Amino acid sequence: MQINAPAVFAELTQCHEVYEKALMANDVDTLDALFWNSPHALRFGVTENLHGAEEIRAFRKARPGINLDREIRRLDIMALGDNAGIVNLEFMRPMDGVERHGRQTQFWFRFEEGWRIASAHVSLLPLPKKTAASDPYVDATAAEIGLNIDPVNRAAVTEDLRRTAIIASFLMQFPLDQNVEVASVFRP
DSSP: OOBSOHHHHHHHHHHHHHHHHHHHHTOHHHHHHHBOOSTTOEEEOSSOEEESHHHHHHHHHHSOSSSOOOEEEEEEEEEETTTEEEEEEEEEEEETTEEEEEEEEEEEEEETTEEEEEEEEEEEOOOOOOOGGGOHHHHHHHHHHTOOOOGGGHHHHHHHHHHHHHHHHHHTTSOOOTTSOSSOOOOO
16 A cells, blocks of 8 residues: 555545635535545534534534634645545634634545545644633733732632633523613712
8 A cells, every 4th residue: 555645645635625615615515525425424523423424414504604714734634545545634713712723634535426534523622721820811801991900919810700700601591581670770
């Protein structure tokens, strides 16, 4: 078996380029056509495990076509003989205002109908742990209200904001009667 035979490597590279263009454009028909139309096809995503072409197709159709842009930081293509190959890549993608580092692996196989993705896996690396000294949320909040946070109190302020976020998240689960004034309005 030859690894990275030039002609096969070129075919896989072209398949990757078609896939990437379709992904950025949310071209669901092309993305669907690039996956193996089989109950054995797999796609493990950031938040979903999809088994079979029907589940993959349903996911693609239901996913909103927004926030799909990403910047490929590293691309490795390996042709394994004449009929199989692996495409691995690392990417950066903005999500909710935060740059996220992700990875993608696709196993391609040449079937009678052409190259298709038989198995894919997409994942995001965990965000780095924030420290009290480098929490951008604390900085943004303090700047918004004109508060200068003494470094001695920074950890306590960060913890208070974390607790407030937990409480607010819990309270947001309960609907409010629209006729009830939520808080008194104070006027000077």
